[in-house]
Amino acid sequence: MTRNVLLVLFFANLVNYLDRFIISSMGPAIQSDLELSNFSLGLLFSAFMIGYMMLCPVFGILGDRVVRTKLMSLSVLAWSVATLLGGFTRSFVPLFVTRLFVGVGEAGFSTVVPAYLKDFSDSEKSTNKYLSVFYLAMPIGAALGFALGGYMAKEFSWQNGLVIASLPGFLLALFIYKLPKSEPKQKIKPEGNLIKIAKELFLIKNYRLSVFAYTAYTFTLGGLATWGPKFATAVYELPIDKVSLWVGVVTLLSALVGTLLGARFGTIFVKEGEAVQGLSRFSGILSIVAFIFCMLSIWMNDFYWFLGFLFLGEVFLFALTAPINTAILTSAPAHYAASCIAISTFCIHVLGDFISPPLVGLLADYFSFQISMSLLPLMLLVASYIWLRLSVRGG
Numbered sequence: 001m002t003r004n005v006l007l008v009l010f011f012a013n014l015v016n017y018l019d020r021f022i023i024s025s026m027g028p029a030i031q032s033d034l035e036l037s038n039f040s041l042g043l044l045f046s047a048f049m050i051g052y053m054m055l056c057p058v059f060g061i062l063g064d065r066v067v068r069t070k071l072m073s074l075s076v077l078a079w080s081v082a083t084l085l086g087g088f089t090r091s092f093v094p095l096f097v098t099r100l101f102v103g104v105g106e107a108g109f110s111t112v113v114p115a116y117l118k119d120f121s122d123s124e125k126s127t128n129k130y131l132s133v134f135y136l137a138m139p140i141g142a143a144l145g146f147a148l149g150g151y152m153a154k155e156f157s158w159q160n161g162l163v164i165a166s167l168p169g170f171l172l173a174l175f176i177y178k179l180p181k182s183e184p185k186q187k188i189k190p191e192g193n194l195i196k197i198a199k200e201l202f203l204i205k206n207y208r209l210s211v212f213a214y215t216a217y218t219f220t221l222g223g224l225a226t227w228g229p230k231f232a233t234a235v236y237e238l239p240i241d242k243v244s245l246w247v248g249v250v251t252l253l254s255a256l257v258g259t260l261l262g263a264r265f266g267t268i269f270v271k272e273g274e275a276v277q278g279l280s281r282f283s284g285i286l287s288i289v290a291f292i293f294c295m296l297s298i299w300m301n302d303f304y305w306f307l308g309f310l311f312l313g314e315v316f317l318f319a320l321t322a323p324i325n326t327a328i329l330t331s332a333p334a335h336y337a338a339s340c341i342a343i344s345t346f347c348i349h350v351l352g353d354f355i356s357p358p359l360v361g362l363l364a365d366y367f368s369f370q371i372s373m374s375l376l377p378l379m380l381l382v383a384s385y386i387w388l389r390l391s392v393r394g395g
Contacts (some may be wrong), residue, residue, distance in 0.1 A: 061344020
């Protein structure tokens with residue numbers, strides 16, 4: 001694995017998450033401009049998930065059967081075009097449609113890259129290392145999206161923000177197209193349709209329980225990332241540009257610390273022949289700690305105490321990203337590397353962060369934001385129970 005390959009994929013994933021989360025900090029401006037309810041705004045936040053969920057299983061199958069670099073390049077190009085077009089919309093429906101197609105592009109990229117990186121690794125430790133670098137771009141991109149989105153919405157317009165955010169993707173699509181082709185360690189030709197492959201994978205206990213826990217984790221992380229800026233503006237009565245800047249800074253710093261933590265200690269419990277169990281033990285312990293800090297942050301009466309506990313909670317959440325995906329890749333047959341990530345991705349979104357944003361928005365229309373947001377950390381206890389069960393019983 002060359003540094004240039006990791007660098008290109010890192011920046012592509014950074015732009016991926018910037019395009020995804022810039023809409024969150026623009027939320028108040030979009031809500032005011034388009035006169036949306038909290039529930040409608042939550043639907044808009046989840047719009048890209050529809051395209052993502054519909055296509056990620058398909059891209060997973062393709063990722064195991066075609067040249068992965070071509071598929072990743074076309075995917076980056078697709079979400080960049082969709083983000084660009086979103087900047088020219090003036091009503092809810094066309095904006096919803098463009099966000100849906102952002103999800104289509106992200107599906108092709110996010111489901112294939114982990115399998116591509118695994119082809120260059122020789123152990124769980126190297127896989128965890130590569131994925132740590134790749135997934136570090138997620139919170140950094142989200143942080144930039146929060147900061148830039150709030151700034152652009154205030155100084156110019158949310159439409160201009162989307163246009164600017166789309167531009168780097170066009171260049172990155174070209175770079176990805178020229179990356180070296182990967183070769184899986186086990187050259188077994190995958191066979192069968194999506195349903196057959198999914199049934200085969202879910203018969204594997206390590207895979208099944210890992211995906212269930214990841215789904216609960218994603219429910220929490222997706223809801224916190226989506227509603228963080230809006231929550232702070234509503235509870236602490238602060239301007240969106242100040243809130244989005246501070247939430248972005250906290251997300252960035254916690255991502256750096258958390259990713260280093262996951263890269264350094266994510267495989268600390270791994271023993272020969274028990275990689276999934278070791279990775280699950282690490283995830284189960286850290287998710288309990290994350291639950292405590294995230295719940296405390298929601299119930300703080302001071303904005304800066306909220307930021308402090310949010311930072312600590314996100315550190316432990318981000319430390320889990322690479323170990324979780326390493327466990328999922330390790331639990332599945334090598335010739336289904338892209339398919340196992342695609343099916344996992346479908347599950348974590350359709351039952352995770354596709355549900356949590358509109359659900360929190362719906363609850364916030366009837367209850368306080370603190371009550372509605374408290375649902376999110378509780379799901380970390382569900383994830384922890386599954387991971388710790390898997391770490392003890394194994395597959």
